[in-house]
Amino acid sequence: MAQPPEVTGTVVVLAGGVGGAKLAHGFAQLGLGHRLAIIVNTADDFELYGLTISPDLDTVMYTLAGIANPATGWGILGDTANTLAMLGRYGRPTWFWLGDRDLATHILRTERLHQGARLTEVISELAGALGVAARILPMCDEPVRTIVHTPVGDLPFQEYFVRRRQQDPVLGVRFDGIEHARPTPEVERALEEAEIVVLAPSNPIVSIGPLLALPGFRERLRHATVPIVAVSPIVGGRALKGPADRMLASLGHEVSPLGVARLYQDFLDGLVIDVQDTALADALRNMGIEPYVTDAVMHDESDRARLARETLDFARRLHGVTR
């Protein structure tokens, strides 16, 4: 493990699922322990068979616990799906793959929520039991649900994402319940303690988007006095994973780090881009956003730590420079 960087405050990572989990894992490998706080999208949470499922929270938790399935990025390594097979035998839909080990997480989360626990408490208990030192923080404790507007109608996020395999053009998104949701006290505290804020290379629309739509959250970033940097989820005109590229295009955004930068322009200080996108550096500077060019694709676990380290060093150099 690398020498812990001299972090004086908290490194706050804003994350969705797989891409966010990988970068968060990189920061965890730097030995930040509890001084790493990952604020995670919960707008793609949903209910299935009466169980509350939080895909992004679980992906971050499994990745930091070292039990994630590296082939998919989500789910637990070596998991089986015998419960799912039996649910199918009972005539229930089985399009959302649920592993047997993974189900333990959903069962305990549902139990604790029914008992009145907050989602924040539940994930803290579960992650603690798996030995995760970092703070994994749901963006809010209230239920928020992404609805994707498509030519076939409004689709709950997992219907769009998993069941229909992101085949539908996205004409708009909304986050049901967002107006009644608030950043949790734990999220507020992490932001107060922050030395830097990092937007992970997650989908800007449906992963980072819900966090920014949370009442008060975006204003908080605009008025932050610490560096805010993002790692571009778009490299060479394509998304690293998932439908972010098609989604940006169908919503009228440029499918490039510039398109991403414009979505974050009102609060962003720096953007980490891939060497493939070196030519965009000047355009970013012209927007008032400092570029940092590196190999921004995380192929393996050492890439995660390297990219986290470089992002941290980059953000520190911005401290006091911008805004």
Added chain:
Amino acid sequence: MAQPPEVTGTVVVLAGGVGGAKLAHGFAQLGLGHRLAIIVNTADDFELYGLTISPDLDTVMYTLAGIANPATGWGILGDTANTLAMLGRYGRPTWFWLGDRDLATHILRTERLHQGARLTEVISELAGALGVAARILPMCDEPVRTIVHTPVGDLPFQEYFVRRRQQDPVLGVRFDGIEHARPTPEVERALEEAEIVVLAPSNPIVSIGPLLALPGFRERLRHATVPIVAVSPIVGGRALKGPADRMLASLGHEVSPLGVARLYQDFLDGLVIDVQDTALADALRNMGIEPYVTDAVMHDESDRARLARETLDFARRLHGVTR
């Protein structure tokens, strides 16, 4: 399969778990279809990880669906326990073995109960999906919970039965909630339609006991005009399975078919006993209970059908003879 017997009404089997499931399966093999109604103990139901578990209902359902684990009598053949392993990793107790396929049943039951469905509806849906033609009827829809009084204190049934492996002398039992429970409309209807009523070779205290303690149930049997027969769960001074022998002894009952007959004496017309207990036939007759002596131990599936057939024929001969 044997020729369906000329049953004019319904064969009603009162059952607990494994022993009751085996005899019920024997009746099912006679081709009774929907004219077989099994009224099942629900007093050893319990909650674990927020899931409602009905061990006896599930044992009967899995047995009739042909997917029960023959080695244990309970659970599903070839099931794995990966969810349970993960629950253990989260620090939860794992003394109650829960298979992954089995969990699908508990998840769907819990979902449906939360939606407001009655337990009777839920097991009907599940058993129907598994192709079970017989009616599997919970004794009641209200929660009833067996508490076992022992020298170490009052124990919830599964604590006594599974966690402490029936090691504690049983000084008494009570059925919490029984005063607020009632036989369901489906149970009432089955009893109205009954051509015969058969008490399966289940534990008289904790499996059949809760049914008899249900308000109005025992009176109903006392005033029945159709034959009521039991198959003795005690053979040669020992229980066929489980702690029934020790439980009868510690509660001051004789550990023999006579001891069982005395518990049912106010409504029983006939008792099926094993050849090992032939010497007790006269004593039974003196009690006003007709004995039927046969090989009363079910070693394999053909034994189940044979014993069911013999019990049915025996009960029919009693029709109009007794009471």
